[in-house]
Amino acid sequence: MQVIPVLDLLDGHVVRAVRGERAGYLPIRSSLAATSEPLDIARALLAASGARTLYIADLGAILQQRPHVATLAALRAALPGVDIWLDAGYADYASMLALFARIDANGPLTPPLAATLVPVFGTESLQDIHALRAAETAGFAPILSLDHRAGQLLCAPGVCESPEPARSWWPRKVIAMTLDQVGSYDGPDLATFERIRAAAPAGTEVIGAGGIRHGDDMAAAARTGALAWLVASALHDRRIGGPLAAST
Template sequence: MQVIPVLDLLDGHAVRAVRGERSGYRPIRSSLCTTSAPVDVATALIQATGSRTLYIADLGAILERGDHAPVLAAICDALGDGVSIWLDAGYTGFMPMQALFERIASFRRSSSRSRVVPVFGTESLLDPNALEEALAANHDPILSLDYHAGRALGSTPSGSDWWPSRVIVMTLDQVGACAGPDLTTFAAVKALAGSRELIGAGGIRHRDDLVVAEHSGAAAWLVASALHDAALLFGQHRSSEG
């Protein structure tokens, strides 16, 4: 199972996400670096894990307080070739996604080929056709099924026929909560997912949680707090990567 590090952006900082309670998010204090500057934190996460994927939630965009396009461009430049950035920026449809991608490209300073992959979160998504449009435009989109306080967020169609080939199961209550992964919700989604690749999110505290998450059938799991808190010494877990 692949461990994918997570970076949450808000008000120009990398912040610590806790239970989806965004009004309380504060700049990150991490064992990996001495700053909350997004480029520094992104670089530290990739160096610490060896991952070739970084998940970024642009909370400014999700909360409609302004996106972080220049910061995202700087992260792309810093990480360079071979690193994919999975970006959830609160897209309501395809055109807002495309507009943000163009803005990011306009701020790029290097010719590195780091790739930005759109993550459409059901919390924000208004037009489910956006996934097909993004696929047609060669973006290989990912769907994030967002849950909070025991309910699914958003008003997207029921059933799984419209899901793309990769789906994140995002239980916001577990994020940064030191409560373990939400395997019940993950199992419910897995029962509907067929052959799709499922990625879990939130709740990983230590090695045992990684093992249980892998046994649940997850192809990958999004992790943040356990990395910043040095609860996962990633060099000891490379055998868990696919």
């Protein structure tokens, strides 16, 4: 199972995400790097995991404050050959496209000389169910994050049908995101993952997120059929990494 490292950006720093309680997030203190500077942490996470995919949550954008445009452009330019999965709180396709244009304007390099940006649409922010299809038609290969808290899907009225968004507009990749488990060391929410995977249309790749503590959790997640899992704290604290992350 692939480990996909996670970078959470807030106020210009990489922060440690804990249970989705964003008001309390602090600059990361990581055993992998001496600073909380985004590029230093990004390189350290990729090296520790052996991954060529980096998930970035721009919490400034998600909280409707200020997106990290210059930081994202610098990361994209400095990480050639990496896929950056970017959740920036897109409400619709137009807002996604506008942010991508601003990032491009701040960073002149384009693939294959820069990282590829892949939009992640989180249900906690999404306001238009047509956004994913529009992004897919435009060639962006969007990802849907089904965001849960306290066992409930976070989703705007009119966007989701009970209990989840209409599966007809799910893209090829879907993330089972349980915010309560993020950074918690409570273990992964395998029940939610398995429910989403069982309901997913044929051919859908379902990716887990949050709660990984050690190699046994990785093995348990792999047994559910997960192809990948989003991980941050266990990498920063060296509970997984190196050969373990690459081969589990």
